[in-house]
Amino acid sequence: MSTRTPHITGTYVFDTADNRRGWALNRLCGSLKDADNRVRFSADEGAYCEAYGLTAEQREAVLGRDWTRMLELGGSIFYVFKLAVLDQKSMQYLGGVFTGMTTEEFAQALEAGGRSFG
Amino acid sequence: MTWGLATSHVPSIGAAMDRGKTADPYWKPLFDGYAPAREWMARHTPDVAVVVYNDHANAVDLSVTPTFAIGAAASYEVADEGWGSRPVPTVVGAPEFSDHLVESLIDSSFDITVFQDLAVDHGLTVPLSVYCPDPGESWPCAVVPVLVNVIQYPQPTAARCLALGKALGEAIRSFPEDLKVAVFGTGGMSHQLAGARAGLINQDFDRMYLDAIEHDPEKLAALTREDYIREAGSEGIELIMWLIMRGALGPRIRRVHDAYHVPASNTAAGMVLFENLSPVSSERSATA
Numbered sequence: 001m002s003t004r005t006p007h008i009t010g011t012y013v014f015d016t017a018d019n020r021r022g023w024a025l026n027r028l029c030g031s032l033k034d035a036d037n038r039v040r041f042s043a044d045e046g047a048y049c050e051a052y053g054l055t056a057e058q059r060e061a062v063l064g065r066d067w068t069r070m071l072e073l074g075g076s077i078f079y080v081f082k083l084a085v086l087d088q089k090s091m092q093y094l095g096g097v098f099t100g101m102t103t104e105e106f107a108q109a110l111e112a113g114g115r116s117f118g
Numbered sequence: 119m120t121w122g123l124a125t126s127h128v129p130s131i132g133a134a135m136d137r138g139k140t141a142d143p144y145w146k147p148l149f150d151g152y153a154p155a156r157e158w159m160a161r162h163t164p165d166v167a168v169v170v171y172n173d174h175a176n177a178v179d180l181s182v183t184p185t186f187a188i189g190a191a192a193s194y195e196v197a198d199e200g201w202g203s204r205p206v207p208t209v210v211g212a213p214e215f216s217d218h219l220v221e222s223l224i225d226s227s228f229d230i231t232v233f234q235d236l237a238v239d240h241g242l243t244v245p246l247s248v249y250c251p252d253p254g255e256s257w258p259c260a261v262v263p264v265l266v267n268v269i270q271y272p273q274p275t276a277a278r279c280l281a282l283g284k285a286l287g288e289a290i291r292s293f294p295e296d297l298k299v300a301v302f303g304t305g306g307m308s309h310q311l312a313g314a315r316a317g318l319i320n321q322d323f324d325r326m327y328l329d330a331i332e333h334d335p336e337k338l339a340a341l342t343r344e345d346y347i348r349e350a351g352s353e354g355i356e357l358i359m360w361l362i363m364r365g366a367l368g369p370r371i372r373r374v375h376d377a378y379h380v381p382a383s384n385t386a387a388g389m390v391l392f393e394n395l396s397p398v399s400s401e402r403s404a405t406a
Contacts (some may be wrong), residue, residue, distance in 0.1 A: 006270050006344035010315035011352045015271035033200045061236050077312040077353075078175040078269060085200040090254050091130075091311060095384050098316040106317060110381035114308065114319020 011116070014076045020073020028062065029079040030053040032086050041086070067097050119396075120164055121374070122367045123155070124331060125248045125359040125389040127171060127304045128382045129199070132244040135251055136205055148387055151377030152248060155391040158251055158374050162393075163258050164300035166212045167249070168219075168290070168382020170264040170289055170362045171241035171304045174199070177233075183270050184231035186282060188223075189238075189263035190216035196238035203256065206243050207253055212260040215293060219262065220291035228282055231265075238263060245304045248389065249259050259300070266269065267355045279358045280339040305356025305364030306348050307378075308386040315351065319386050323349040324378060327357060328390055335364045353385075368396025373389060 004069045005015045009040040012018075019026070028049065031037045041048045049059040062083065077094075084094055096106035099115070109115055131148070134140055140149040176197040178184070194209040223230050242263055250258055264286070267273055273281075283301075290299050307327065310318035327350075330337050339361055346355040376390040 005183060006347055008315075008344070008348050008352075011313040011347065013347060013352060014269065019183075019270060023180070026175075026180055032181055033176060033198055035198070040199075071312055076175070076180070076269065079180075081311075082142060082175065082200045091384050095311070095316040098313055106170050106384075107251065110317055110319070110384060113321070114380055114386065115315070115317040117315060 012071050012077070018074045018076070020074075022058075022076065022079075024050065024053045025058045025062070025070060025073060026073050026079040028054060029075070029082045032082040036085055067094055119287065119394045120162055120368065121159070121301055121303045121394055122303070122363045122371070122392045123159070123245070123249060124303045124363055125388065126382060126385065126387040127241050127244040128385055128387060129240040129244065130383040131245055131387065132204055132240050135247050140251075148377075148379040148382060151379055152389065155375040155377070155389060156249070156251065156393065159300075163298075166215055166260045166262060166299045167246070167300045167302055168262045168264055168286070168366070169245060169302040169304065170266060170359045171245065171302075172266055172268045172356060172359070174239050174241055174269075176239040177237040178265070180270070183267050184265065185188050185267045185274050186228060187231035187233055187265040188204050188216055188220050189233045189236045189265075190220060191234050191236060194236050194238045194242075194261070194263065196243060197239040199239055201260060204240065204243055206247065207256045209238050209242070209246070209257060209261045209263075212262055213259075215297065216262050218293050219286065219289045222292060223282075223285055226285040226288070228285055233263070233265070237265060241304060245302050249405075264362070266359050266362070268353075268358065271343070273355055273358065275343070276341050276346070276358045276361055277339040280335055280361040280365045283362040285365075286362060287366035287368065292355070301363045301366045303360035305359050306350060306354050307357065307388040308350055309353035309356060309384075310351030311353050311384060313352075317384055318351045319380055320349055320351075320388070321380065324386050324388055328358075328376055328378060328388055331360055331364055331390060332371065332392065335361055351385075367392060367394050370395040
């Protein structure tokens with residue numbers, strides 16, 4: 001990762017190095033915007049991961065729906081979200097996963113004014 | 119140039135309109151906040167809206183990341199983002215006006231990428247719906263999309279965005295035809311989707327931004343990427359696109375209306391509408 005990319009605890013700053021690292025993963029997730037690909041992915045997720053050349057770690061994270069791991073392996077939230085949409089999961093669901101809350105608890109935290117840091 | 123609108127473009131704001139949920143208790147305060155601005159804009163219809171936004175993995179993938187780009191097509195399809203296209207009209211372009219903007223901006227040393235084939239996602243269609251909730255068969259104006267990379271570091275600096283806005287304003291004013299033009303700056307506000315900071319809301323920063331975008335845009339242009347990410351969230355850096363709108367307006371503006379609401383899904387939602395008061399004729403002669 002570039003030494004110049006800002007590092008702020010608790011977030012991911014997707015940069016050009018992450019783009020290379022997450023290339024296969026993001027390409028797979030991005031492909032799910034097309035309905036035909038959603039059908040193909042759902043029919044055989046493992047084969048689909050194979051076709052997109054995912055690393056073993058990325059494949060495991062996708063098949064296990066380990067959302068945090070996907071981001072750590074170079075996933076961009078805008079791409080990873082397309083896999084969540086295929087699973088009919090909302091961004092608030094992901095917000096809960098990232099923060100160790102249920103979807104309802106996360107939504108409640110936002111309705112109460114959001115989460116603050118520092 | 120007639121007016122400038124800054125607004126969030128959260129997809130769920132569009133979904134709330136598409137699903138008829140704007141009167142639900144969750145959404146009503148947000149849409150009530152928009153109402154006075156919408157009434158004013160409905161009485162001041164532009165010929166063309168220049169909409170500054172970012173794509174979200176729909177028309178632009180990670181193989182090419184243009185820092186600044188302009189659509190120059192006659193029309194733009196509404197993208198399928200993975201849950202089907204929004205039920206809104208196809209976006210009609212203004213290709214000759216786009217050509218003029220591209221030429222003028224490149225002459226001003228902004229190296230613009232040009233799109234002739236571009237599907238537009240919620241980043242563009244939600245702001246159009248904020249402006250015009252019930253377009254019927256077609257949107258009330260033509261649209262020129264201006265795309266900014268805010269997804270991949272390094273994004274353009276905030277200062278560069280304000281400078282681009284100033285050059286865009288000169289480009290708009292130098293178009294030989296007499297067009298009424300509005301400029302939209304979209305994205306933000308408090309906006310942190312991923313990681314342990316997900317759900318970050320920084321109302322103090324958002325309210326400072328809503329004020330300074332009118333009175334002191336240079337202060338906002340001086341903030342670093344790290345400032346934006348720390349204060350507004352990693353997706354809150356989208357706020358740099360508001361500065362392009364602000365730079366495009368003339369030196370004299372009037373705040374027509376603003377609104378701020380928490381939450382819109384995982385984020386805050388802000389909007390501010392400015393009327394441009396700078397006389398068109400003197401600007402033309404000043405930039406001729």
